[in-house]
Each structure stands twice: as C-alpha cells, then as structure tokens.
Amino acid sequence: MSPITLILIAIGLGLLGWLAGRAKAWSFQTGDAAMRPASRPIYHAWYVALWVVLPVLAFVAAWSVIAPNLVLQSVLATPEAQSLTGFGFERNAFIGEARAVALGQAPGVFNTEAEPLIAPFRDAFARYNTIGIIVTVLIALAGGALAFLRLKPQFGARTKVERTVLTILLLASLVAILTTLGIFASLVFETVRFFGIVSPIDFLFGLKWGPDILAPPDAVDPSRYGAVPLFWGTIFIGAVIAMVVAIPLGLMSAIYLTQYADPRVRAWIKPLLELLAGVPTVVYGYFAALTLAPMIRNVAVALGATNASTESALAAGIVMGVMIIPFVSSMADDSMAAVPGAMRDGSLAMGATKSETIQRVLFPAALPGIVAGIMLAVSRAIGETMIVVMAASQAANLTANPLEPISTVTVQIVNLLTGEQSTDHPATLSAYALGFVLFMVTLALNFVALRVVKRFREAYE
Amino acid sequence: MTVIHPNMADEGAKIRARDVCVFYGEKKAIDEVSIDISPNYVTAFIGPSGCGKSTFLRCFNRMNDTIGAAKVTGLIELDGEDIHGSRMDVVQLRARVGMVFQKPNPFPKSIYENIAYGPKIHGLADKKADLDVIVERSLTRAGLWDEVKDRLDDSGTALSGGQQQRLCIARAIAVDPEVILMDEPASALDPIATAKIEELIDELSGRYAIVIVTHSMQQAARVSQRTAFFHLGKMVEYGPTSEIFTNPIEERTKDYITGRYG
Numbered sequence: 001m002s003p004i005t006l007i008l009i010a011i012g013l014g015l016l017g018w019l020a021g022r023a024k025a026w027s028f029q030t031g032d033a034a035m036r037p038a039s040r041p042i043y044h045a046w047y048v049a050l051w052v053v054l055p056v057l058a059f060v061a062a063w064s065v066i067a068p069n070l071v072l073q074s075v076l077a078t079p080e081a082q083s084l085t086g087f088g089f090e091r092n093a094f095i096g097e098a099r100a101v102a103l104g105q106a107p108g109v110f111n112t113e114a115e116p117l118i119a120p121f122r123d124a125f126a127r128y129n130t131i132g133i134i135v136t137v138l139i140a141l142a143g144g145a146l147a148f149l150r151l152k153p154q155f156g157a158r159t160k161v162e163r164t165v166l167t168i169l170l171l172a173s174l175v176a177i178l179t180t181l182g183i184f185a186s187l188v189f190e191t192v193r194f195f196g197i198v199s200p201i202d203f204l205f206g207l208k209w210g211p212d213i214l215a216p217p218d219a220v221d222p223s224r225y226g227a228v229p230l231f232w233g234t235i236f237i238g239a240v241i242a243m244v245v246a247i248p249l250g251l252m253s254a255i256y257l258t259q260y261a262d263p264r265v266r267a268w269i270k271p272l273l274e275l276l277a278g279v280p281t282v283v284y285g286y287f288a289a290l291t292l293a294p295m296i297r298n299v300a301v302a303l304g305a306t307n308a309s310t311e312s313a314l315a316a317g318i319v320m321g322v323m324i325i326p327f328v329s330s331m332a333d334d335s336m337a338a339v340p341g342a343m344r345d346g347s348l349a350m351g352a353t354k355s356e357t358i359q360r361v362l363f364p365a366a367l368p369g370i371v372a373g374i375m376l377a378v379s380r381a382i383g384e385t386m387i388v389v390m391a392a393s394q395a396a397n398l399t400a401n402p403l404e405p406i407s408t409v410t411v412q413i414v415n416l417l418t419g420e421q422s423t424d425h426p427a428t429l430s431a432y433a434l435g436f437v438l439f440m441v442t443l444a445l446n447f448v449a450l451r452v453v454k455r456f457r458e459a460y461e
Numbered sequence: 462m463t464v465i466h467p468n469m470a471d472e473g474a475k476i477r478a479r480d481v482c483v484f485y486g487e488k489k490a491i492d493e494v495s496i497d498i499s500p501n502y503v504t505a506f507i508g509p510s511g512c513g514k515s516t517f518l519r520c521f522n523r524m525n526d527t528i529g530a531a532k533v534t535g536l537i538e539l540d541g542e543d544i545h546g547s548r549m550d551v552v553q554l555r556a557r558v559g560m561v562f563q564k565p566n567p568f569p570k571s572i573y574e575n576i577a578y579g580p581k582i583h584g585l586a587d588k589k590a591d592l593d594v595i596v597e598r599s600l601t602r603a604g605l606w607d608e609v610k611d612r613l614d615d616s617g618t619a620l621s622g623g624q625q626q627r628l629c630i631a632r633a634i635a636v637d638p639e640v641i642l643m644d645e646p647a648s649a650l651d652p653i654a655t656a657k658i659e660e661l662i663d664e665l666s667g668r669y670a671i672v673i674v675t676h677s678m679q680q681a682a683r684v685s686q687r688t689a690f691f692h693l694g695k696m697v698e699y700g701p702t703s704e705i706f707t708n709p710i711e712e713r714t715k716d717y718i719t720g721r722y723g
Contacts (some may be wrong), residue, residue, distance in 0.1 A: 263529075342566035346629070348527055349562075350579040350636065351555035360578070365569045 003064045006136045010056035013137070014049040016218065017144040021048030021151060028153040030175025035153065042155040050164055051147035052140045059139050063132055071124040078115040156285060187439060190432035197426045198222045203433060209396035209407075211416065211427035220426045227434060229396040233406040234314065234438075237388060238381035241402060242324055249321075250328025251370070257329070258336045259358055270333075277326040285390030288319035293391055300403050307404060311393035314402040320387050324377045331373020334365035372452040377443035383438060385410040410436045463495070466700025469687070474538075475500035475640060475670040476521055481535035483516050490516045492694040493535070498687075500639070503662060503671045505681035505702065507609070508691035509717065514674045515693070518642050521672065522558040523551050533621050555684045556583050559633030563645040565625035567617030567632075572609050575617040575628055576600060580634035595635055603631035623654025625722060631660060634669075643663065643673040647680065659684050678718065682706050690714045 025044035027038040029456050054141070072095075075081055084091060094114040100106040101114075102121035109115055195203070197220055207224015215221070252274060293315035300308035339362050347357040363370075393405030394415060416431035474497035483491035491513045498504050498521075506514035516525065523544060525531040537544045544554050556579070567575050576596045579585075586592040586631070600606040605627045609620070617628055626646060633641055643662070647655040662671060662684045675681050681688055682702060689699040690711075698705060698714045709715045 324686075340566070342562060342564055343568060345524065345527065346562060346566040346568065346632075347578070349522060349524060349555055349560035350582065350632065351552045352578075352582050353552055356582055361568050 003060050006056065006060045006063070007130060009133065009136055010053050010140055011059070012392050013056075013140040013144065014053040017052040017140075017148070018049040019143070020148060021045040022432055024148065024151050024241060025157075037153040038155060039157040040197025043161050044151050044155070046152070046161045048144055048147040050161065051143040052446075054164070055139050055143045059136065063135075065133060067128050067404070070126055071156045072119070074127075075120045077116065078120045080120055084113065084117070087148070090207045095292040102229065142145040184439070187432055187436045190429055191436040193424075194426060194429035194433045203227055203243070203430070204437075207398060209412070211430055213421070213425065213427045217422070217425050225430055227409075227430075229398040230407060230409045230412055230434065231437070232398055233392070233396065234382050234408040235394060236400070236402075236406060237313050237408055238320060238384065239378045240312060240458040242321035242381045243342070243374070243378065244428055245318055245321025246324040246381075247374060248330050250325045250377075251332050252447045253325070254329040254332035254336060255358060255363075258353065259331055259362070268373065273329060274326050276323065279323070281323065281384060281386040282390070283388045284319050284323050288315050288387055288391035305403055307401070309393065309403060311391065311395075311405040312403045313392065313406040316388050316391035317402065320381050320384055323384070323387065327377040327380060328373055331376065332366065332370045335373065336362055338456070341364045349421070368452050368456040372449040372456070374451035375445050375452075379442040379449070382408075383410065383442050385414060409438050413438075463696045464698045464700075466698075466710070469499075469701060472499060473500060473618065475540065476672075477536075477538040477541075478520070480538040481515070481517070481520060481533065481537060483520065484534075484541045485528075486530045490531075490694055491520075492686055494691075494696045496689060496699060498670060498672055498695060500670045501667060502637075502686035503666045503673060504687040504689065505683055505685035506672065506674045506689050506691060507676070507678060507681050507717075508697075512691040513694040514689075514691045515644050517696075518644055518672060518674050519560075520638065521642055522555050522560055524560065549628045550585075553566065556636050558640040558642060559636065559638035560642045561626070561629050561633055561644065563623055564649050565578070565629050567625050569616065569618055571614045572600075572617050572620070572628065572676050573613040574633050576635045579632060583636055585636065598630075599635040600633040602634050602665070603627045604657065604664075605631055620655070623650050623657055626650060626654070626658060627661065630658075630665075634665075638669060640672065643671065645674055646678060646692065655679045657679075670677055678706070690717065692717070 022041045022045035025037065025039075025041035029041070036109060075095075075098075081095075084094060094111055095117065097106065097109050097111060097114040098117035098121050101109055101118050102125060109118070197217075202222040203225050205228060205230050206223060208223060208226045209229045210224045212221065212224055253269075257270055257273075261269065293310050293312060296312055296315050297308045297310045302310075343361055343365060344357055347361040348354075352360070386413050388408045392411055393407050394411065395405050396412070397404055397406040399406065413431045413434050416428055416434075421428045474494055476496075476498035476604060478497075479495045480491060481491060481494045494517060502583040506518060508514050516531075519525050520533055521539075521544075522539060523533075525533055533545075539557065541548075542549055546647060568578060570578070573596055576599050577586075577592050580592060580595050591686045597606060597610075600609065605624060609615075617625065626649075630641075630646075646662075650658065659680065662673065665671060666684075666686075670678065673681075673684065677704075685702045687700070688705040690697045690709075690713075692704065692713055696707060698711045700710075705714065706718060709718060715721075
C-alpha cells in the first residue's frame with residue numbers, strides 16, 4: 001500500500017499548493033503596467049506544486065527501499081523472533097510467511113512456527129506506515145511553504161519551472177542510455193566469466209558447436225564451444241540469403257516508387273510496403289516454418305536433392321529477406337529523393353532517358369545512402385530471432401548448402417537460456433558470450449551506417 | 462498583343478514558336494507567345510520574376526514534360542520540324558538543344574566523366590581516344606581546359622561555383638548541340654565568375670544559337686543581340702537589344718527598363 005498512497009497524498013497536497021500559489025500570484029496583479037509581475041500566475045502555481053511533489057517523490061523512492069528493511073529489523077529484534085527455531089533457508093521461509101499473512105497476501109500460515117511472528121509484523125507495518133505518512137506530509141508542507149513564501153511580484157517563477165521541466169526531460173532521456181549501458185555491462189560481466197572457463201580463441205575460432213549441458217561445470221570440453229558454425233549460419237541466413245532476396249526487390253521497388261509510380265499509386269503502395277515492417281516477426285516465423293519450408297523441401301526432393309531438410313536455411317533466409325524489404329526500400333527511397341532534382345534535370349536535359357538517368361546519375365549519387373540502408377538491414381537481420389527460432393535448425397552445421405539445416409547465434413541463445421538452466425554452467429554463460437559478439441557486430445554496423453548516412457546528407461545540404 | 466520590331470524580319474529562324482501556351486494545372490503560365498529565334502545571335506529573355514520567361518525557355522527542349530502538371534499547346538519548330546511531332550524523339554531533341562541551369566549541377570562524377578556523359582549516351586564516340594578528343598575540345602571551348610587538364614579525375618563537384626557552371630556549359634557543348642538554352646546561368650555566381658560566363662557566351666555565339674534567360678538587364682544588354690521582354694505570361698516586346706534598351710515602343714517595356722517595376 002505505502003508508495004501509492006504516499007504519492008496520492010503528495011499529488012493532493014500538490015494540487016492545494018498549486019491553487020494557493022495561483023491565488024497568491026493573482027494578488028500581485030495590480031493593473032498597473034509598470035508593476036507587472038515577472039511571471040504569469042500559472043507559473044507561480046506550478047512552482048509551488050513542483051516544490052510539494054518532487055521532494056516527496058524523492059522521499060518515497062528512498063522510503064520504499066528502506067522501510068521493508070526497517071520493518072524486518074524491528075521484527076527480528078522482538079523476543080518472538082529470538083525464540084524462532086530453524087536455521088537459514090527454513091527460518092527465512094517462516095519470516096516470509098508471517099510477513100505475507102501480516103500484509104493480507106496469504107490467508108494463513110502453513111508452518112505453525114510462523115504464527116507468533118504475525119503480530120510483530122502487523123505492529124511494525126502499522127508503525128512504519130504511520131511514520132511514512134507523517135514524514136510525507138511534513139516534507140510536502142515544508143516544500144510548499146518554502147516555495148509559497150518565495151513568491152513575490154518580481155520572482156522569476158517561469159524560468160525556475162522551465163529549468164525543472166528541462167531537468168525532468170533530461171532524466172527521462174538518460175533512462176534509455178543508462179539501460180543500454182546496464183545491458184552492456186551485464187553482458188560483459190557474464191562474458192568474462194565464460195571466457196574464464198573457455199578461452200576466447202576456442203570460442204571465436206572453433207569449428208564445432210555442441211555445448212554439453214549435462215557435463216559437470218568443472219569438466220567442460222572447450223572444443224564443444226566453437227562458435228564459427230553459428231557465426232556462419234547467422235551470416236549465411238541474415239546477410240547472404242536474406243539480402244539476395246531483399247536487396248534486388250527493395251531497390252527495384254524504391255526505384256519504381258520514386259521514379260516511375262504515379263503519385264496516386266505511390267500513395268497506396270508505399271504504406272502497404274511499410275506495413276510489412278509492422279507484421280510481428282512470429283507471424284513471419286510460422287509462415288516460414290509451416291508453409292515455405294515444407295514447400296522448399298518438396299521442390300528440392302522432386303528435383304533430386306537427397307539431403308533437403310524441412311529446417312532449411314533457405315526458408316528462414318527467404319522469409320527474413322521479405323521482412324527486410326521495407327527497410328532497404330525506404331532507405332533507398334529516402335536517399336534517391338535526397339539527390340537534388342537539379343541533377344536529374346541536368347541528365348534529362350543532356351538527352352538521357354529516364355532509365356539512363358536513374359542508372360548513371362541518381363543511383364550512383366544515392367549509393368552511399370543505399371549502402372548504409374543495406375547495412376542497417378543486415379544488422380537487423382542478424383539480430384532477428386523469432387523467424388530463425390521457428391524456421392531454422394537447432395543443429396549447428398558448417399555448410400554452404402542452403403537446403404541443409406543451419407543454426408544461428410540467436411537460436412542458440414534462446415535455446416541456452418530458456419528452460420531450467422543452471423546460471424553458472426558454461427553452457428548458459430556461453431549464451432552471454434554469443435550475445436556479446438552479436439551486440440558488438442550490430443553496434444558496429446549501425447555506427448558505420450549512421451555515419452555514412454550523415455556524411456551523405458551533408459554532401460547535399 | 463506583342464510588339465515586334467520591324468527591322469529584323471528575314472533573318473531565318475532556328476526555332477519558330479507559334480501561339481505557345483503553357484498551363485500548370487488550371488493556371489496559364491504562358492499566353493500565346495510567338496517568336497522566331499535567330500541562329501546567329503544571342504537572344505535574351507528578360508522580365509520580372511514569375512513572368513514565365515524560364516517556363517517558356519523550357520518549352521524549347523521539352524523540359525516541361527518532366528513536370529507532371531505542365532501542359533504545352535501551340536507549335537514549336539526546330540529547323541522547320543515540329544518538336545512535339547511523332548518523328549521527333551525527345552532524346553534527339555535534347556541532344557540538339559542543350560541546356561544550362563540556374564544553379565551549377567555537375568554530376569557527382571569526375572570532371573572527365575561529366576563531359577563524357579552525353580557523348581557516351583548518344584554514342585558519339587566509340588573509342589577512348591575519340592572521347593578524349595571530345596572532352597578536351599569541349600573543355601577548351603568552355604575556357605576551362607587550362608584550369609582542369611591536370612585533374613580530370615577529380616570530382617566535378619569539387620570545383621568552384623563558376624568553374625562548375627563552365628563545366629556544365631562544356632557538358633552541354635560535348636554533344637555538339639545546335640541551340641544552347643541558358644536559364645539565368647550566372648545568377649548563383651560572384652561578379653568575376655559572372656564576367657567569365659558572359660565572355661564565354663560571347664565566344665560561343667555564332668557557333669550555336671543561344672537563348673539566355675536573365676533577371677539582370679545589364680547582362681542582357683552586355684551579351685545579347687536580340688531581347689524579348691515578358692510580363693505576366695505574355696511576350697510584350699521583341700527586337701534588337703539596342704532598340705529595346707534605348708528606344709522601346711511599349712510603355713510597359715519602358716517602365717521595366719527604367720526600373721519603374723520588376
């Protein structure tokens with residue numbers, strides 16, 4: 001109950017502060033032009049409200065961490081807790097049960113030993129809730145009073161409020177960055193642990209992948225952690241097969257849409273094409289696994305292939321390519337649209353036909369942007385998970401035959417981390433190492449691609 | 462009603478336009494303009510902004526075709542051939558009627574490739590040696606050869622604005638056109654580069670029929686022998702440049718020349 005209640009109290013008091021601030025600010029309005037207040041009443045109102053709410057929010061954030069510990073400490077100090085039997089795990093279970101009952105989350109105790117602890121828990125919760133509410137109200141009143149007393153006709157409430165809002169916006173944007181850093185840090189940490197067991201050389205250059213989940217963690221065979229087949233599978237499906245599909249189709253559709261299509265046709269086709277990017281990848285996944293893969297196998301068998309698999313790299317790659325088409329085409333579309341019209345006119349005025357102009361002037365001029373678009377598409381394809389989990393294989397084969405089963409980095413990560421795995425087994429840790437490599441590769445691709453796009457934009461501005 | 466000065470009757474016409482109208486959707490941008498463009502002179506189109514002089518110029522190589530909403534009616538002949546006729550391919554027309562734009566627009570290719578672009582497309586040179594000759598001749602005629610002969614592989618976009626515009630003129634010359642259209646070719650350039658372009662126009666006149674659109678009356682007076690004054694989509698007056706500037710017949714021309722509006 002506590003944090004929500006406290007926040008509601010703060011908001012209620014904040015509203016009062018808002019009204020009080022505005023009322024006081026209204027009294028500054030004298031109608032005398034020379035004595036006009038520095039800020040409008042609304043800013044005074046917000047100034048007071050922010051001073052009521054923000055300190056309380058800071059307190060609530062801290063309190064919601066501290067309070068449960070304070071409760072626990074005070075319960076453990078009671079004679080009932082001192083006389084509790086059992087040790088470690090068992091003892092913690094009793095305490096947890098008593099707490100749940102005290103909070104009303106459980107109807108009764110399972111272990112009778114927990115029974116005597118319920119009353120102390122209830123007392124402690126009641127005590128600290130009261131303390132929390134009192135402190136909240138005190139902080140809110142203090143903040144509000146402080147702000148209220150500072151309101152004067154010449155007080156620059158607007159700049160103060162705007163600066164506060166600016167800070168809040170900054171914090172919001174920091175959340176995303178800090179999350180990324182956090183993810184990166186945890187990846188690095190687990191990866192280092194993995195490399196303590198299996199050497200990076202074995203991992204990055206080994207040709208055989210088959211982590212032995214059942215082997216005891218201290219008797220690991222490093223030769224089973226060679227990730228080359230996975231890297232190859234990822235590149236083969238995401239950067240070769242998918243791109244063989246996506247690059248020609250994407251570029252041709254971009255050329256059609258920017259250069260030839262009637263504006264009315266374009267208005268219909270472009271959104272439809274971009275709709276492809278909005279299809280959930282799991283839907284692509286079962287299309288690949290249930291429709292395309294058996295079809296490819298049947299065709300291959302009919303043509304005389306003996307080793308055609310229903311989990312072929314081809315099916316996953318083709319469907320992934322289709323998924324990527326909108327990325328390639330919209331980047332190519334943007335890049336060609338960014339080529340100045342004067343260049344197209346110049347070529348047409350030389351007597352070049354439309355297709356000569358596209359091939360010899362527009363396309364070369366747009367090439368950096370198009371290449372960057374393809375790099376972004378590749379980075380997206382190699383990080384794509386759902387399609388390959390459903391359509392590609394678990395078996396990590398090192399083969400260039402698109403009809404054979406091939407596995408990818410993302411498929412293995414999913415396999416290794418789902419189900420009941422021991423968190424410190426090298427097989428589990430290897431998933432982090434795979435994720436780390438994938439992260440670095442896509443980061444590099446994105447970084448280079450965005451730089452190319454930026455330089456390309458500058459060239460025409 | 463157009464006033465045509467009497468003493469320029471039978472010069473022969475490279476381009477003959479009769480009752481040409483251009484519509485942008487509903488809007489009539491050019492209203493029944495008829496003109497004969499002499500093969501031997503530089504013809505200048507002058508007039509206030511939005512008077513339609515650029516639109517009319519773009520009729521001569523059918524560049525208005527590239528604007529979906531634009532529609533051209535009336536007759537335009539190049540050496541007596543209807544440029545909208547079934548026997549005239551727009552690709553051939555544009556090879557015969559070259560164009561230089563307001564803003565220099567070299568292709569993002571090397572200087573050499575910029576010049577070689579047209580000859581390659583039109584199949585004017587089979588061998589590299591022939592192409593080399595065309596490139597050198599075009600750049601020489603455009604007065605750019607000495608400045609760029611040592612760096613033909615540099616990008617055309619790396620040149621200065623004035624050099625870029627001369628590169629565009631050289632590019633137009635390379636396919637050996639009969640007419641060169643220039644749409645305010647110096648308006649984006651500094652005075653020194655402008656002077657070079659004007660000098661170049663002077664040197665090229667006689668070899669090619671040149672039509673230049675300009676917003677600068679001094680420029681028209683300096684480079685042209687024939688001047689047409691446009692206003693609100695109509696051609697008001699057309700005659701020898703000296704006559705137009707010193708002795709205009711129409712009141713509106715006089716007002717524009719003397720700076721009453723524009």
